[in-house]
Amino acid sequence: MESQILTLVTFFPLVGIVLIMLAPKDRPDTVKGVALLVSFVTMLLSFWLYSMFDKVANGMQFELNVPWITSFGINYHVGIDGISLLMIVLTAILTVLSILASWNSITERVKGYFISMLLLQIGMIGVFCALDLFMFYIFWEVMLIPMYFIIGIWGGARRVYAAIKFVLFTMFGSLLMLVAILYVVSAYHGFANEYSFDILKLATMPIAYKPQLLLFGAFALAFAIKVPLFPFHTWLPDAHVEAPTAGSVILAGVLLKMGTYGFLRICIPMFPQATITYLPYICVLALIAIIYGALVAMVQRDVKSLVAFSSVSHMGFVMLGIFALNLQGVEGAVLQMINHGVSTGALFLLVGMIYERRHTRLISELGGIVKVMPVFATLFMIVTLSSIGLPLTNGFVGEFLILIGTFKANMTYGVIATSGVILSACYMLWMYQRVIFGKITNPENEKLIDLDWREKGILIPLVVLIFWIGIYPKPFLDRIEPAVRSLLTQTNMVREDIGEPAFTVETDGSLSGMTAEDVNLNSKGEVHE
Amino acid sequence: MDFPFPEYNLQYMLPEIFLFVWALVVISFDLLSKRNNGSTTGYLTLFGIAIAGLLLGLVGNGKGFGKMFINDNVAVFFKVIFLGAAFMAVGSSFGVMQKKIVNHRGEFYALLLMSTTGMMFLSSSQELLSIYLGLELTTIPLFAMAAFYKDDKLSVESGIKYFIIGAFSSALMVYGMSFLYGLTGSTDLAQMKVAFFKTHLQFGDMGIVMILALIMLAAGIGFKLALPPFHQWAPDVYEGAPTPVAAFLSVGSKGAGLIAFAKIFVDGLYAYHSPDMAPNDWGMLIGILAIAAMVLGNVLAIRQTNIKRMLAYSSIAQAGYIMIGMVALSASGIASVGFYLFIYLFANMGAFAAVAVFEDMTGSCQIKSYAGLARTSPFFSAVMAVFLLSLAGIPPLAGFLAKYYVFASVVDVAQRSADSSWMYWMVGIGLLTTVFALFYYANVIKVMFFSPETSPYKVEAPLPAKAVLAIGVIGVLLFGLYPEPILQFATGISSSLHFMP
Secondary structure: OOOOHHHHHHHHHHHHHHHHHHOOOOOHHHHHHHHHHHHHHHHHHHHHHHHHOOOOOOOOEEEEEEEEEHHHOEEEEEEEOHHHHHHHHHHHHHHHHHHHHOOOOOOOOHHHHHHHHHHHHHHHHHHHHEOEHHHHHHHHHHOHHHHHHHHHHHOOOOHHHHHHHHHHHHHHHHHHHHHHHHHHHHHHHHHHOOOOOEHHHHOOOOOOHHHHHHHHHHHHHHHHHHOOOOOOOOHHHHHHHHOOHHHHHHHHHHHHHHHHHHHHHHHHHHOHHHHHHHHHHHHHHHHHHHHHHHHHHHOOOEHHHHHHHHHHHHHHHHHHHHOOOOHHHHHHHHHHHHHHHHHHHHHHHHHHHHHHHHOOOEHHHOOOHHHHOHHHHHHHHHHHHHHHOOOOOHHHHHHHHHHHHHHHHOHHHHHHHHHHHHHHHHHHHHHHHHHHOOOOOOHHHHHOOOOOHHHHHHHHHHHHHHHHHHHOOHHHHHHHHHHHHHHHHHHHHHHHHOOOOOOOOOOOOOHHHOOHHHHHHHHHHHHHO | OOOOOOOOOHHHHHHHHHHHHHHHHHHHHHHHOOOOOOOHHHHHHHHHHHHHHHHHHHHOOEEEOOOOEEEOHHHHHHHHHHHHHHHHHHHOOHHHHHHOOHHHHHHHHHHHHHHHHHHHHHHHEOEHHHHHHHHHHHHHHHHHHHOOOOOOHHHHHHHHHHHHHHHHHHHHHHHHHHHHHHHHOOOEHHHHHHHHHHHHHHHOOOOHHHHHHHHHHHHHHHHHHOOOOOOOHHHHHHHHOOHHHHHHHHHHHHHHHHHHHHHHHHHHOHHHOOOOOOOOHHHHHHHHHHHHHHHHHHHHHHOOOEHHHHHHHHHHHHHHHHHHHHHHOEHHHHHHHHHHHHHHHHHHHHHHHHHHHHHHHHOOOEHHHHOOHHHHOHHHHHHHHHHHHHHHOOOOOHHHHHHHHHHHHHHHHHHHOOOOHHHHHHHHHHHHHHHHHHHHHHHHHHHHHHOOOOOOOOOOOOHHHHHHHHHHHHHHHHHHHOOHHHHHHHHHHHHHOOOEO
């Protein structure tokens, strides 16, 4: 059973897809119910996975490795470490919430929509489970088509343009990745005289420096488009703004993480020397993304595109943390991947709720909403603050760890990145003020109804997560740490090989023992400046 | 002089003989029943093709007519593809028959069966002249079939165009073959191979006559495969010809060109690419043609408004991808060609069958008339989308694996050989063009699914067309997830031809 559980979690949504296909067309409620039930069970399965996960053990867990296409040496190889575990749980939670959020807003072609959602979930969880490069690529591409339909059919006014742009950008990146995969596998054939796509095996192969640079470049471009790292971010605002609420939630919450996950799982372990070479460039691009994303977010007139650009900024933080290449930085980056999924997901949900009522997202059309929708305003407040990174919320722990890591690695980067925190407070609070407070200038805003039970039910789990990670991140950090540690040991070995000083990996007093209170004490000055 | 009679071993030719006889049966039946038998002729043809397939499975491998007719793994593999293409083309032709070709069903099906017979002969021949005969028997019926709507200007134009170009390319090819014969004194591929080894050992380089022969042959076969710069006929012919004929042309005729190419270039001219002797002289020539095909086909397809023309350009591009596997000149390269063609059979015949169904119903092949089809016929639209995405090479559909295999085999060779940077360029350009390809395939999906209006049509396909669509979808999905049997089958090809290890 233990080795089958990942397969079960990945492919359980298939049950839903088949049931929905069989469901009659004129019973949209049945279709929604099936989708919700199936995604809920998948979520429970992911919780079960979480509870069975051994947080002390090193290496991959729940591994299953059976031959699939023997002629090519492709195996069905799945397994997870702490990083993938948390991403799977996040995916499962966000899918349930997205399906709930689509309850009333999707009125036409209901069957197709929920089939796409469940298919998307299979692709997402599959990517996080895959330990075979070929499977990774297939799941990566499987996500593309349902997302194309979700944006293109159920999206906003410029949906067709946004959908095609999204697909072509992603496809371009994945093809580069495919070239790199072809090369790596063929090189491994020369090295070990067998064809294998096994990510763990391929990472043991020494690759000459020059091809490493090219291969890293190809993989990194594919992942950077997905993250999206500046200057490859131009598809993101279009896709986010035009996608339906659930699409945006999944896109921001999970799909962007595919990029950073790819860096962690493939780029850094496989091409460690190239990682060191590219490191400064990527860090600079990440810093540009942080500042640029924040500045552009500040001047947006549409709430949704503001949140979209804030994602560019936040994902810049994640990239910076990963390429700090030390325990705090990478741990913080992984935690921030979760945090961003929770907070930005919640923001998109909130924006979607206001859009369903007012059919506009322009900041100038809103204002004074606190008087008519107090519950909404409160929840919005909490999510906004978590996105800024206020202590006691999840955003703080992640960003703080990333900043510690960055300062350790490079002081200048750290200083510039910290200014990004301030900028994010500027644009988020300013937006919050204009949307929620002030006088009601538009008479239509007076008749708004506050959140109903369904909507509260969607948001409360996220709020709980915001505070849980903010106050007691230990369970999460405990699970991330062994994975991060083994990743860093690999790259460290290489640093010694090429004669650069190794980054320190602390063996004692690890960060995972820290609670938010400790972090709080250490850092008060930094965040409130 | 004592003249030894060859061993005929006619039993190995049983499927071909049967198909030929069945063609006569079909046409006689149509005449005897006073052309008044509804769809029976069509079902009769399908039945015949199925029987031929069964016979093919029963006869096994062996040689007939001395060494002129060989049933080996290559031959069987390609024969399966040809029979499959014929089956699916006939299956998607029922609508056209009812609307446009009411009075000539017998001739249509008989011609199709003869053309299939030609393809099957071709894949068994081991000798230049019978290769040529096979190719002619393949194409001459197709000329007539392309012009089958005799009152339709476009169809007649397409027939004439195809005829002139086809005749011209055949002439080129025969000319090239005559050079090979002059150089070696034999039309038998095995003897030719030995003779070339001897000359090559002696002189070490090709010589001008050989180069001329190669160019003639490449051009002749290039026309059949519609590789640029010999591709101009394809869009007009595909547009004008009846849709099932276009479908049959795109898979069957391409397969015929490929097998002829493999036999002459890969097997016959082995001396010119064996690792210890050769400057790989013709590899780069074909590589350039393949690049041109991928770029031109995919770029020009973007601007098409007629779906048949779009598929024509797409098939030019697909020929380019297939030829990449040929250029690899390795066992896995030739296996990847076979695998590609096998998958292409399902995806492309499926797409053409869907186009045929839609055309029979609406009379239109314009992409814009597909607008909003997903609202009225969601199932049909989804099936069409699966075919197009497989052609575009999106996993987990089989088209992706096919492209992957082709590219992987060439990268494998490139890593092992010196001076191979052009192969990487070929792979890079090839993969880049798939982005263009995705653009125009996705465009059709966009029109069907994203369009705000509701289509006035509701697709209803006749039963055989439904079966063809189902076979296509099952093939594309099943072999995308479980390709192992076909991969094994395709790997068998390489055992019959000579390759670098």
